[in-house]
Amino acid sequence: MTIAAPHRFTGGRRIDISQLIVWTIGGILLAIVLLGSILTLRAGHYTAAQWRDFVVFGIAQGAIYALIALGYTMVYGVLRMINFAHGEVFMSGAMTTFFLADYLNRSGFLKAHPWISLVAMLLFSGLVSMTVAVLVERIAYRPLRGAPRLVPLITAVGASFFLQYTFRGLFGSGVRAYPAIPVLQGKLWVFQKTQIAVFVGVLITLALLVLFLQRTRAGLAIRAVAEDREAAALMGVDVDRAIVTTFAVGGFMAGIAGVLYALVFVQVQFFMGFLPGIKAFTAAVLGGIGNLPGAAVGGLVLGVIESIGPSLFFDGYGIRAAHQLKDVIAFTILVLILIFRPTGLLGERLGGEERV
Amino acid sequence: MRRPIRSFTVLLLLLAFVLAACQRAQPTPTPAPAAQPSPTPAAAASPTPAAQPTPQAQVTKPTDPIGVLEIKPGEPIVLAWMLTVSGGTAQLGEDSKRGIEIAIEDLGGELLGHKIELVGEDSGCNPEGGQAAATRLAANPRIVAIVGSSCSSEARVGAPIIDQAGLVMVSPSNTAPDLTDPAKHVDAYLRVAHNDKVQGRVAAEFVVNKLGLKRVATIHDGSLYAEQLANVFAENVQKLGGTVVAQEAVSPEDTDMRPVLTRIATQQPELIYYPIFNPAGSYITLQAKEISGLENVKLMSADGLLEPQTVQNAGQAAVGLYLSGPDLTVLGPKYQEFVQKYQQKYGTKPVAGFHAHAYDATMMIVEAIKKVAVQAPDGTLYIPRKALREALYQTKNFSGLTGNLTCDQYGDCADPKIAVYEVFSTDTAGWPDSAIRKIYP
Amino acid sequence: MIVHAARRAIFIGLVAGIAGWHLSLVGLIPAFAQRRLVGDALTFSYALLVALLALAAYATGRRYPGAVQRIPWGILSALLSSLMLFLLALLVTHLNLRQILLNATPELARVLTFGGGASGAGLVRLLLIGLLAGLFAGGLSALPRPWGRVIVSAALMTLLLGLLRDVLGPLLPQVVTSFLYGTAGLSLAGALVTFLLAAVLFTLRWSLRAKAVTARATAAVPATLRQPVTQALLLLILASVPLWAGLFLSNVADFVGFYILMGLGLNLVLGFAGLLDLGYVAFFAVGAYTMAVLTSPEVGQRFTLDFWIALPIAIVTTVLAGLLVGLPVLRMRGDYLAIATLGFGEIVRLLVLSDWLKPYLGGAQGVTRIGRPSIASWRIDSPQEFYLLVLLSCLFAWFLSVRLRDSRLGRSWFAIREDEHVAQAMGINRVTAKLSAFAIGASFGGLSGALFASLVGSVVPASFSLLVSINVVAVLVLGGMGSLPGVVVGALALVGLPELLREFQEYRLLVYGIVLIAMMLFRPAGLLPERIHRRELEEAVEEAREIAPAEIATGRG
Missing domain, CATH: 1.10.3470 (ABC transporter involved in vitamin B12 uptake, BtuC)
Structure with missing residues (x-):
């Protein structure tokens, strides 16, 4: 942490062969994508309405990525570590809240007071995820603060397995389906009502988060620690508390994302956190890790590209079952961003310059 | 720095030595089955030598080209299952496993004076799970035979491993045509489930002739079962004069099917056929009607989704879904009796479509063991493995719960009866009668 | 004052209790209630529970100075954990949690109380075992340094041998196998002999290492492994694996x-x-x-x-x-x-x-x-x-x-x-x-x-x-x-x-x-x-x- 070496120190500014090869590969990929898009558009299989639908699906998916990504980005900004277990924090809220939702449904409360039920579910899920996130920080990360970077990364992986298989042991490996919420069934203009609920939920959560970070002392402390931990400590900021708050807030948002996910996708199971977790991380990197608006933008962009990409990029080539390649697109974007623009679309913020 | 080199040379020499030793220890290469005079089932069949106490014990030990299993007195006869009992497809495998357990119970837990022990491996309904489970089962030399696997993908990679280990497997629910295709069939593999050549045809007839729909789309999930069933269905629809407007694929872990469904919607199908598993199947059921252009499309799946989870997970969206699968309504009183036992033992009606098949598979194996096993006077039981396989292939008119089973040379033993069901209610408490009803044929 | 001193013991006792809840509810403890390790009484589930209680007592003991303090505080925290376990048994028996928690079965209550059930008898049994485990582990923590480790390592060795019965049984000579193992797990005599042998071995190793400390304290590989003879022997053993190991182990x-x-x-x-x-x-x-x-x-x-x-x-x-x-x-x-x-x-x-x-x-x-x-x-x-x-x-x-x-x-x-x-x-x-x-x-x-x-x-x-x-x-x-x-x-x-421990796959x-x-x-x-x-x-x-x-x-x- 003490050696703040300038990032671009590469022993001279001449372009070496290795960089040339990398840029060439990048160029070829870009050409493939562009050509594919042109071919697809010229073939004209899809109507404008269908393209619009793709975007809508993508935004709904992306909004959920965005919420999870915020947790990654905040923890990275404050601690400079990747909280690999964050996907599991998301899962724990969604899995546990299933039982609340099921209970509300059986007792008829869900039908009678859908909005109250929904808020109760969101809060409950948020609290469960928050508890899990704080516990993970306390047990697996805090004792290792200051250890080499690989060490907390390994405990994070360990915590991820531990949480997954704890939930599997507690609730079984089967798939559980959330009850349908009657007021959210059906369509409003081109949107499903559940999708609208997700947008609204994400927007409100984001607004609250920004308010929290900008207007409260705890938020100020988090920002101070993200800027410079040692200086913040010297200025009287309780670093441990700021870090716990970060985990708690990130966890709470992941919990909310869990319920919103369940509104759109209905089925939940113990393994559901893994892929959204990695995707959300991709989103965070895409937007510029440590940057809050970046995470939100990154999530939406990733969601839309995933939804629209397979059809747009590959349809023109007549590739079979192009939709299977959507994760390839997501991971390729991740790698490309890391190679060509490691600071992300909006640049790193929240923290300082140093990135080791 | 010399030392590593020296010890390396020493080691190479050592290895060469062991290699040589090993090569000698090798069993003689397997000769053609016909060349080896193995005890044919007929020879060892009717009065087991154990019935007449002969003084020479060693004479009774049979020889067999792929090995003889020796079970000492007091040791159990080990049967194994290789089924999917976790994750989204757990009900499919669990149901079959219960069939096996009831079969063993019906035998009194004993066979030829030995207790029957049941072991098993979860095969997870994917090739990797099948590979791992088969590798593990193959490494257990006590196993006589295997009931499994649940999903065709498991068998495709698992069966060759089982085959090499000299074991034999009878599947209760693999239906992919490839597995008993003359060019691809492995010797160790038999099945009592229907071949999807039949199921795909019946499903196509239902769609074109009964529903009168001409434009269909199919979705598979990359599994052998789904891909082949979707293809058979598509071929038959075309034969009957329909058109296949789209053939798509998803992966089993996908949750967002909307983009795929939108792609399909561009072709305006009247019916989507997606013979896949849960949870991916339920995602399609849930999301299909949300897509503009698919509001009135009919949905149809197959035996992979013929379980209460399909209805529980998709809720109201599942109503109207068609499911093809084994026709259990035409089965006789023996089946009804079995269902009662099932209900008593597990407190629920059968949860998927292949419990009776598993029961039949177990009983078929037991019959074959009875035919080929040789009992020594001291109670030791010898089971020649190749002969056991041959006995299974010679099964004729075996009267099982699912019909009269006769095996052909490629391992198809089923007496296929296929029906199409319709989901009419979301009430799964009294599965199957409370939620689905047979509508074809 | 005493409350302040007791804080650590209580905290560790509670943490161990929560760990017990976790292991029970994820199914690890009820799943192996039939898996016998030693004799007919000690199943894997019981071994886990006892180990948990003993661990609580040991960890507590080590935080207090002197044997006089270590043992009673150790017992206190073990008793506290037993109480927590009993509480879980009570909850599982009287509330129907099975709709949510897969493993909250009456069977779990039986296992948790060592067969006594969620009643007075079960409580007495559990507390008694907690007391013994606390006494034993508290005592261990009070022993001078090598001995506690030797005993724990030997006990773990014995349990491992019991677990590996199905793997090792067929490999060992018939005489050894029939002496060591019963119908399931180790026989009592086998367990005793294993424990003693392991204890002697670990003691030897300890004293050897103590000697080596002056020479090379931190040698990653024991010095004996460096000699060419040992190396050759090791290679010979490695190369001969397929001759004795059988299909499963080779795999x-x-x-x-x-x-x-x-x-x-x-x-x-x-x-x-x-x-x-x-x-x-x-x-x-x-x-x-x-x-x-x-x-x-x-x-x-x-x-x-x-x-x-x-x-x-x-x-x-x-x-x-x-x-x-x-x-x-x-x-x-x-x-x-x-x-x-x-x-x-x-x-x-x-x-x-x-x-x-x-x-x-x-x-x-x-x-x-x-x-x-x-x-x-x-x-x-x-x-x-x-x-x-x-x-x-x-x-x-x-x-x-x-x-x-x-x-x-x-x-x-x-x-x-x-x-x-x-x-x-x-x-x-x-x-x-x-x-x-x-x-x-x-x-x-x-x-x-x-x-x-x-x-x-x-x-x-x-x-x-x-x-x-x-x-x-x-x-x-x-x-x-x-x-x-x-x-x-x-x-x-x-x-x-x-x-090797395949039954734990899940x-x-x-x-x-x-x-x-x-x-x-x-x-x-x-x-x-x-x-x-x-x-x-x-x-x-x-x-x-x-x-x-x-x-x-x-x-x-």
């Missing part, structure tokens, strides 16, 4: 071998050069798929090559793949490198999975009928025969690793690991060094993959998931980053042991997670650490511990 040994190969490969990249590669599975996959495509008649050009021709091609292909991955990530470090490589790993898996490449790579159903090697007329077919091939490859990789470590290239890797900028300033060519680490490291993975494909006879995309990469990293972490013997120990512990990853966290908390340098690395880690953790309280103090001030 396990093969899989351990695959992981040792991968571990050695990743060790070059991560252990030596300090580049965290979370996508190492990509090389394993490339090796396996190259072998599959070249030798199976099912995919591609419908021609088949011999194993011995395909093997070098597979290795060369992985070296190219290593370069391809290495090039773009040259400038990345730390987390960014980890994530980028993770991305590469997933891309490879997703591509082989896709329908698009199905005609060439088999798609989701993979490729079967992969060729097996043969030497003259001898076809290497069974796991036993394959083992020799695997062993040979591992030794070769080991040998290469040792040579590389002591070479100029190895030194430059170490330099990069320590500080990249300084290394560059000292004239080390970063590009060459990093790329060679990636390429050579990848080739070991490719070799492992090619052998794997050939042994199993089929490859499917799901075998190449992220889990494999994480497994290999964990093997390194457990063994000790950069340490070659560590790789072997790590692979044995993380791949071999779970295979809980494997749960325990795996716990082990990873615990290792990092208590022994971050691994089991057999490399010297330099250990020193670094200890310093860093030490530093962190010194800083942390200071930070808190300033924060509150």
